[in-house]
Amino acid sequence: MTSSESQRRQAAMVAVLAGAVMGSALLFAAVVHARQASRRETALRTFERDAARLASVWTYRAPVCDRYRTPLNVTVPEYALAVDVSRLRDIRDTRRRTLDLVEAEVSRLAIELWPREAQFRRISRDDLEAHLVRASPMPFILWRNVDTDTVQRWLMVRDDHPGVTLLPLPKRVYHLPDLAAAVRGRTCLTRRGAPGVSSHCDFPDLTMAGWFGAEAWRDADLSGTPGVEQLVLDAVLFRQGTVRRADPEVGEPVCLTLDMHIQHWAQEALRGLRGALVVMRTDGQILALADSDDGVRPTLAEGTEAWRQWLRGNRRDGIHRCLNDQTPPGSIAKLAVALAALDAGVITPETRIECRGCVPYGPHTVIACHKASGHGSLTLYEALRVSCNAYFLTLAERVGWERIAEMMKELGLGQLPGEDMDVPGGVPSRLAPLCSRGAIYTPAYKREHYETGVEALWRPIDTGFLAIGQADTQVTPLQAAVMVNAVATGKRVKPRLFLDEPYAARDLRLSVASREAVLQGMRQVVHHPNGTARTARVEDVVLASKTGTAERGSGAAYRKDVWLVAIYPGDAPAARIVLAAMAHDLSSGGRDLGPRIAELVTAIKEWEMWTDDQRRQWPGTADGEAVCQAQR
Amino acid sequence: MRLLPPLLLCLIGILLTYGVCVPLAGAPERLYWRRQVFFVILGLGVYFVVARASLPRRWSAGMSAAACYGVFCGLLLVLVLLVGRSTGNGRRWLSVFGLTTVQPAEFAKIAGLWALAELVNSTSGLRPAEALRRHLLACVAVAVPAALIVLERSLGNAFLFCAAAGVLLVSRWLSWQTLLAGVLIAVPLLLPLGVTVHRLRHPPLAVQAEHLAEGRAGIEARERACGLSQREVGSVLAPGGSEGLFSHCPARFSCYLSREGGWNAEQASRCIQIGGYTGCGYRRGRVTILGYLPRTVQHTDFAYCVLSESLGLAGGMAALALVATILGTILWNGLRSASPAAWSFATALAVLVFLHTAIHVGMGLRLVPIIGVPFPFLSYGGSVTVSMFAGLGLLARYSAQRDGIPMAAAGKADGWPGTPDPAGARSYRQPELPPIGAAR
Structure with a gap:
């Protein structure tokens, strides 16, 4: 064998050896590759979990309507210009380059749309950078509430700005912003996801939520269910697509029982006073809830900050005086005493009781009647008419506090709305959590609140x-x-x-005769020349009423709170509407509230003759036109 | 025919680069794929120039190799250290009139191996002392460019060059029996190494609990989950601290030894897993498309992973089969070449291609640390593509020299030594192998 042949053989051996080593290595790589490839399903699941994020999609918030289903608080679209950074940038771009790109785009857009100061806020580089740092797949909103002219200009140049989009955003609009503001309520912005997914919703939308009033009380119904979008994000969390989308569910409209005309008149009736006024149908539907704060508190057209300040200062007193202002009832409590006495058979309407100007309760203790010389001998009708203290103090001694307290409880005092009504139809009332319970002065109450010594004794x-x-x-x-x-x-x-609350009522154990006797007395309160509410008289209207005056404080702090309750019309079977008015720091229910109630009743009388179409037309208030309030 | 496998790989590589460079709607297109087409065409041009170009009669192969060595392993490597463009960890790139950049280290590897092959095979007929001196000179010829490449902080290229040069020298010095014995001894040693890596990545539960009990949370706990902290690895691998040449190594090794393996390694491994056996389809790999595997390295350091995600195990194996074909072609050409220098160069080139492939695939499979080695002909990259074609061209020149093609084509001798007879290689008297290391 020659040396060259030997050399070639050696080279061949080395080649075979090298080939074997390389082949083995490649085979080894292939085996490892095959093992990894067998884990495809697990890897896919893991990757989809890592690459997908949930984002909530805003939903249409349903309106709050009046009793005729006319929307009062409405959601309307507001157009905003937003920049979608995902479409502008290359994934390889650094944050600084992306920032430059977006900034240049925004500047170009602003120049082309010729900004108007009121509408276009200045977009600073810091704002853009903050958005990029958040690495949100959501578009960055540049300008909100863009007017139609700007939208049209943008439509002309939109092909030059592929990264800019026109977004419809929800905006809450409040019509008649000064009427029943506290009852209708207001929304505020919050960041929340869809129910059930909010805990792991990566990008909850900034959406509207009820803040107070009906907007808050019925928030779950109004807000509906936000949608969910499962986004596919790239490695730096920019949106690259959508895997699935659960459409949002629109909320259900909520209809109030309020009539905006009566609400307007009721608010007018309270102008200049510090008190509250309820107008209610005899089936329980409230037609107006007015309180004197309506003239003090911000209207719904005012900004969030004004409301925040007002709520901060007044929330402890409750949201509405009609529901939360607890005041001694004064003489309107005599209605319960009269009913208790008649129902127990202690007296008849014709039974006479002597008024001598005061009733003694000890050697140095008396309770005086407002007529110091005394009213003389009075029947129940006359006692109700002049609101005689001595008559009802004597009557109370005969009836006993137990029956009086029982009757007050039967009539709904010291209880929440809808409480203790063992009837089908839905109890308690939706208003119950918002209302104050009030109190009935009984030995148990006294023991609870006056713990020491003689004071706790009845x-x-x-x-x-x-x-x-x-x-x-x-x-x-x-x-x-x-x-x-x-x-x-x-x-x-x-x-x-x-409106969607079912009617519920409980029959009371009151004889018709007893009620009729009391009603007769109440009618005389208005229609008799000596009646305490004669100032509330309205021509051609039978009105039953009762006034009341409660005293509180002493010395310089002595104040009187006055009441006037009325039934319209005053004939029992025909009664359709009841009114209850209360005001602080006045002297007499009849003198101070009577004329105002008379005006209100006159208006209600006319209102009753209107057609539904007329009732649907909004009243011409000071801000009668629809007033919009931007919410986003 | 010998160009078919690399051209097929290049075609696949261009398609892959196109796939990752033409992104989803909305983002601007990147032009890498067009550049890669240009690089492949340029590489083919270089191949034909190197394989067929005629040289003056007085130019010997040794002189050509020495000139190339001087230019690529000396001048350019020094130049890149002086005026090169600094990117990432090191200074490896030279700007060409601001149009593109080249990485001289890639050319230095080919030029160095060629010069080395010529040098160690020019010792026939020399006295032992002179032959020894030449072999010592060969060792220096390997060490100098390797050191310059290390100074560029391109440790991967330095390792590849040294490994290929080492195999070249060893195959020249040792008999095949000795080589076989060495391989048989070395291969079993890889097994405990693999087991050790596996144990470091998956420590016993007691060790994990101990680390968690120490209050190390989050990333630090994960880093320590492998049993070694970056500081511990760094103290061994980077004595110079954070400013040294090897300062970037600790983090890489720490990632390699950790359970997750760092972001790139994790996403590369995920690409291969999601690809499965048949792949997600061309441009449908979500890890790639969504950029979880960083787009800066998709078409370079992780081209095989992108291929695997698109075409699965089948596509990956096809690429490996093409590489195996290229390796076979290289070895076959070297074997049937008349020149021992050709055989040495073929061996070294085969080792270089093999190591490029093995390390590139191993990075995706988490068998080796991430050191940024491209897949030959598949990965995007002008320097590596052109230099590989140049290497193939050199081999073709050697092969053609034996077949007499250059002379027939050019009508004259190409001027390389050992080709005294233009009539053909059949009359060529083969030089004897040098005696060093051989039992003669």
Whole structure:
């Protein structure tokens, strides 16, 4: 064998050896590759989990309507120009380059659309950088509430700006912003996802939520269900597509029982006073909830900050005086005393009781009647007509505090709306959580609140205080309306603020004769020349009413709170509407509230003759035109 | 026919680069694929020039190799250290009139191996002392460019060059029996190495609990989950601290030894897993399209992973089969070449291609650390593509020299030594192998 052949053989051997080593290595790589390839399903699942994110999609918030289903608080689209950074940038771009790109695009767009100061806010580089740092797949909103002219200009140049989009955003608009503002309520912006997925919704949308009033009380119904979008994001969290989308579900409209005309008149009736006024149908539907804060609190057209300040200062007193302002009932409590006495058979309407100007409760203790010389001998009708304290103090001694307290409870005092109504039809009322309970002055109450010594004992004079609505008996205007409604109809109804709440009422154990006797007295309150509410008289209208005055404080802090409750019309079977008005720091319910109630009743009388179309037309308030309030 | 496998790989590579460079709607297109087409055409041009160009009669192969060595392993490597463009960890790129950049280290590898092959095979007939001196000179010829490449902080290229040069020298010095024995001893040693890596990546539960109990949370706990902290690895691998040449190594090794393996390695491994056996389809690989595997390295350091995600195991194996064909072609050409220098160069080139492929695939499979080695002909890259074609061209020149093609084509001798008879290679008297290391 020659050396060259030997050399070639050696080279061949080395080649075979090298080939074997390389082949083995490549085979090894192939085996490892095959093992990894067998884990495809697991890897796919893991990757899809890593690359997918959930984002919520805003939904249409349903309107709050009046009793004629006319929308009051409405969601309308507001157009905004937004830049989709995902479409502008290359994935390899650094944040600085992306920032430059977006900034240049925004500048170009602003120049082309010739910005208007009021509409175009200045977009700073810091704003853009903050958005990029968040690495959100959501578009960056440049300018909101863009007007139609700008939209048209943008449509002309949109092909030059592929990364810019026109977004419809929800905006809440409040019509009649000064009417029933606290009841209708307002929304605020919050960041939340769809129910059930909010905990792991990566990009919850900034959406509207009920803040107070009906917007908050019925938030779940109004807001609907936000949609969910499963996004495919690239490695730096920019949107690259959508895997699936669950469309949002629109909320259900909520209809209030309020009539905006009556609400307007009720607010007008309270102008200049500090009090509240409830107008309620005898079936429990509330037609107006007015309080004196309506002139003080911001209207719905005012900004969020104004409302925040107002709520911060007033929230502790409750959202609405009709529901939360607890005041001693004064003489309107005499209705309960009269009913209790008649129902127990202690007296008949014709039974006479002597008024000598005061009723003694000890050697140095008397409760005076407002006529110091005394009213003389009075029947129930006359006693109600002149609101004689001595008559009802004497009557209370005969009836006893138990029956009086029981009757007050039957009439709805000291209870939440809809409470203790063992009837089908939905209890408690949706209003119940918002209302104050009030209180009935009883020995149990006294023991609970006056813990020490003699003060905690129930004395005969306490029965007198209970009978004439003084001391610690506390009633809200809504409770007063329910009470007077019970007198008119013999039923305790559940007050309703929402049309979808079912009617519920409980028949009271009151004889028709007893109620009729009390109603007769109440009619005389208005229509007799000596009636305490004669100022509330309206021509051609039979009105039954009762006034009340409660005293509180002493010395310089001495104040009177006045009441006036009325039934329209005052004939029992025909009664359709009840009113309960309360005002602080006045002298007489009849003198101060009577004329205002007369005006209101006159208006209601006309309103009753209107057609539904007329009722649907909004009242011409100071801000009668629709006023828009931007929410986003 | 010998160009068919690399051209097929180039075609696949261009399609892959096109796939990752023409992105989803909305983003601007990147032009890498067009550049890669240009590089392949340029590489083919270089191939034909190197394989067929005629040289003056007085130019010997040794002189050509020495000139190339001087230009690529000396001048350009020094130049890149002086005026090169600094990117990432090192300074490896030279700008060509601002149009493109080249990486001289890639050309230096081919030029160095060629010069080395010529040098160690020019010792026939020399006295032992002179032959020894030449072999020592060969060692220096390997060390100098390797050191310059290390100074560029391109450790992967330095390793590849040294490995190929080492195999070239060893195959020249040792008999095939000795080589076989060495391989048989070395291969079993890889097994405990693999087991060790596996144990480091998956420590016993008690060790994990101990690390968690130490209060090391988040990334630090994961780093320590392999049993070694970056500081511990760094103290061994980077004595110079954070400013040294090897300062980037600790993090890479720490990632390699950790369970997750770092972002790139994790996503590369995910690409291969999601590709499965048949792949997701061309341009449908979501890891790639969505940029989870960073787009800066998709078409370069992880081209095989992108291929596997698109075409699955089948596509990957097809690429490996093409590489195996190229290796076979290289070895076959070297074997049937008349020149021992050709055989040495073929061996070294085969080792270089093999190591490029093995390390590139191993990076995706997490068998080796991420060191940024491209897949020959498949990965995007002008320097590596052109230099590989140049290497193939050199081999073709050697092969053609034996077949007498250059002379027939050019009508004259190409002037390389050992080809005294223009009539053909049949009358060529083969030089004897040098005696060093041989038992003669």
